[in-house]
Amino acid sequence: MTKTKRTHPLGLLDHLAKSVKNWWPLFLIIIAQSQSWWGKLLIPAAILIFIIWPLISWWSISYRVTPTALEFHSGILVRHHEHIPYVRIQTVQRKQWFYLAPFHLEEVSVETASHEQGKPEVRLAAVKPEVAALIERYRQAVNAAPTDSTTAASTESVAIPTIQATYTLSTRTKWQFVLTSTGFIPILLVALGVYGKLPHNLIERLGSDLAHLSGLFLIIGGLAIALIAWLFTVVMLLIRYFHFRAIRTGDKIQVAKGLFQRNTITVPLQRIQAVRFKQNIFRQWLAIQTTQLLLASRAAAEDNNDDLVLLPAVTLQQSYADLRPFVDWAPTTSPDVSALNVTNGRRWLLVRNALLIALVPVAIATWLWPTWNALFDLVLIIAFGQGLFAANNTGGGIVNRHLLVLRTGHWWTRETYLVPLAKIQSVRLRQSIWMKRTHLMHLTVNVRHGNRNQAIALRYLTAEQAESIYNWYLTNAI
Amino acid sequence: MPQTQHPLPNRIKLIWGISASGSLLVLLVVTGLFWLAQTYWDWAAWLTVTMLVIAVGEPIIETALIPYRYRFTRYMIADTAVEMQAGFIFKKRVAIPIARVQNVTLNAGPLLQWQKLSKITVSTASTTHTIDGLELTTAEQLRDQIMQLAREARHDQN
Structure with a gap:
């Protein structure tokens, strides 16, 4: 595979999705302004953004897998040429969306340790599995050859790497894992943040309404929201960790998981x-x-x-x-x-710091909303416990x-x-x-x-x- | 540690002094802008006063702390590691093995260039550490030493 290749035409879907994700408000504007002249003017722009641009950007991406390096070319106006020697590769990640599975295609991302923010060095939207396998083979060969003799000998003698360890989730551990996630807490905090963003007079009205309701009702409401958030994370985790499987072959570990998008990450042990x-x-x-x-x-x-x-x-x-x-x-x-x-006296120092951090917001909050006093005191108790927890652990x-x-x-x-x-x-x-x-x-x-x-x-x-x-x-x- | 602790070159105090007067100048200009805003747009007078206090106070504190800052900033360069130490009220000490260093950057603004000094930044795969000023020769020596070590032991680990 030393010829420069493009990704499969189905990779277009990926570019299209990216355009839609970035520019979807344009659709709304066109629909809303369909009567006015400038709304019509936007239609060619939409064609450019949603059809022509994805086509060109798909066409602009090409790659080449040579025995010494992985080459990746991209960019429309500014061309990027990326050369990655196999020794520099940190991880190879393969993602397969369910719609790509019937075509035996997958997305391949290759990353190095470079500080380049945010995105992988190489991302091929839709390629045959052979590409990842080939990269993997070249990488293995390069890693085994020059460095130390022991690994070189072992990989040469074993032509096909044998599976040395496997880990799969049993039904019991899977449920233990998904049910005990704390992923719902950030969702709850976001819900709380939305509450905080509500208009002031609404909160006041709500506050006076709430005063008539029993505290019990409030607690039940809060618990219901927490339960929904929790169920949501459980479902998300079940999807994400569907058919979880970790295997070790030779000097690399491969972790595969996911239902709608099968996600396979390969990482060399020394990384x-x-x-x-x-x-x-x-x-x-x-x-x-x-x-x-x-x-x-x-x-x-x-x-x-x-x-x-x-x-x-x-x-x-x-x-x-x-x-x-x-x-x-x-x-x-x-x-x-x-x-x-x-231990001993030093534990107090961590408790003190946790309390000091909590004290200022609590004092301000108590001063602003004196009626919620009890709730804020709870924060102090939590802070005390957190300090003690940090010390003990x-x-x-x-x-x-x-x-x-x-x-x-x-x-x-x-x-x-x-x-x-x-x-x-x-x-x-x-x-x-x-x-x-x-x-x-x-x-x-x-x-x-x-x-x-x-x-x-x-x-x-x-x-x-x-x-x-x-x-x-x-x-x-x- | 067996190797000796080096203070920064003495001239760095002069640089710090000049940079303190530089901040005085900048802050005074800002205060002037506040005063203009007060006269023309009726901004509150206390804003200007506060700004003036900061403009005078900050450089004074900065200047007063120079001997302290100088006295407690130390660096150590051994064959295998660089150590840096700073602060007295909050004392910090960091060890960076030369084998972990990814790159060394020498950096000198006009003031440092004038005094033949250089700021040196040592980066590992995850952290960055800076020595405020070294003699240009020391800095270059350190850089060469690190490059040398990097050539000898090519750790392709990160």
């Missing part, structure tokens, strides 16, 4: 920046957690803030045993996280010379990071003058995550604890 175990409050009750891979590309952006979910729901005991077949450098059992901690330690484990608690979510030394970009210590007297320090470990930095911050450690990590990093990182 994993860190492993994160994430456990929201509901999952803490069930003692299950989600295992995610932090990547240096935005392939998994639609998932969950750029994290590639590897094992959606695993029990705490099983986490490390299930992870190990996928990630060689992960420990086999849960590592000791007691070396870094926030701070943990970490050096697993071995090449691996660090860190645990944090934010917003009732417990996160445990496994960070290889080679992937830590920098380590920062912070100490205020008051903390100097009490021998305390904040520790921040920086890792690449998506196109940005993930700062893993452990606050109010003892100076010895924080410095031990800092010195470990400084002496071992070469």
Whole structure:
């Protein structure tokens, strides 16, 4: 496939969809102004935007898969020529919308670690699956050949990579996973925000109406909205994680999922920046957690803030045993996280900070709406609990010379990071003058995550604890 | 740490001083605009007064803090890592292994050029760290050292 090719004509649909997404108000204007002369004038513009432009932009995209690099040409007025050597590829993502399945076509996105914001370097809207397979084969060959001899030998001897590990969701874990999502909370907050945007007099009228209603009615109403939001996220997750499957072949991990759009992400093992175990409050009750891979590309952006979910729901005991077949450098059992901690008197400091942050908005709100006083006091109680939660969940330690484990608690979510030394970009210590007297320090470990930095911050450690990590990093990182 | 901590070059204090007077100038111009708005469009007088207080106060504080800022800013360059340290009330210390450095940028405005200094920005795959001013020779030496290391150990890891 060394000839320059265009994508399949069905890729046109993708360009058309993009035009419609960006310009749909034009339709409304044309319909509304169909009588006036300038409304008619817009019709040629619409033809240009919705027919001619997608045609040209489809026609302008071409690609070539050569043994040394992937070439991608795009652009109408300004031509872009992208050359990507296979060693630079971070992730290859394949998405197949259901309407492309009968034609055996899929969308292929290729990403490098470049800081280019927002979009993948290469995006082919509709191509045959052979394209992704070929890219994958070339990449494997390039990665195996020059670097270290051990992987080269193993890939040569095994012509067809065998599947080394597989993970699928059982019905039980799938339901545990979708039912315990906290995805509905942002939806609720948006609903609350919409309430806040309502005209002032309406709220006042509503307020006086509400005063007549019993509090019970209000609570039921709130719960009903929460329930709808929750059901919505459950359905969304069921669609998104439909037929979830993670497999490891050779030195790469492939995660596939999705109903209407089958989404397959392939990532080489050495590109994993860190492993994160994430456990929201509901999952803490069930003692299950989600295992995610932090990547240096935005392939998994639609998932969950750029994290590639590897094992959606695993029990705490099983986490490390299930992870190990996928990630060689992960420990086999849960590592000791007691070396870094926030205990005794130091817990108060985190509680105090959480309270201080909550205090100002609460004070203002109480002053503005004195009748809702009780509700705002609840916020303070939540803040108190959050501080305590953060303190109790701070943990970490050096697993071995090449691996660090860190645990944090934010917003009732417990996160445990496994960070290889080679992937830590920098380590920062912070100490205020008051903390100097009490021998305390904040520790921040920086890792690449998506196109940005993930700062893993452990606050109010003892100076010895924080410095031990800092010195470990400084002496071992070469 | 075994390697010695270096303070920034002494001349950086002069640069900071000049940049403080620069902000005084800019803020005074803004205050002047407020005063004009007050006389011609009847803007509230307290706006102008507040602005004047800020215009005078901010550069004074900035200038007063220069010795403090200078004294507690340190950098260390070893064979394998760069360390930076700043601040006394809020002390920060950061370690960047040279193997993680993606690129080094030397950057000098007219003031720094005049004093033969250069601002140096060290970027990793995810974070960016800046030393406000180094001797041009030191900065170039650091850049070459990092380039050298990058050539030796080609980590295609990120």
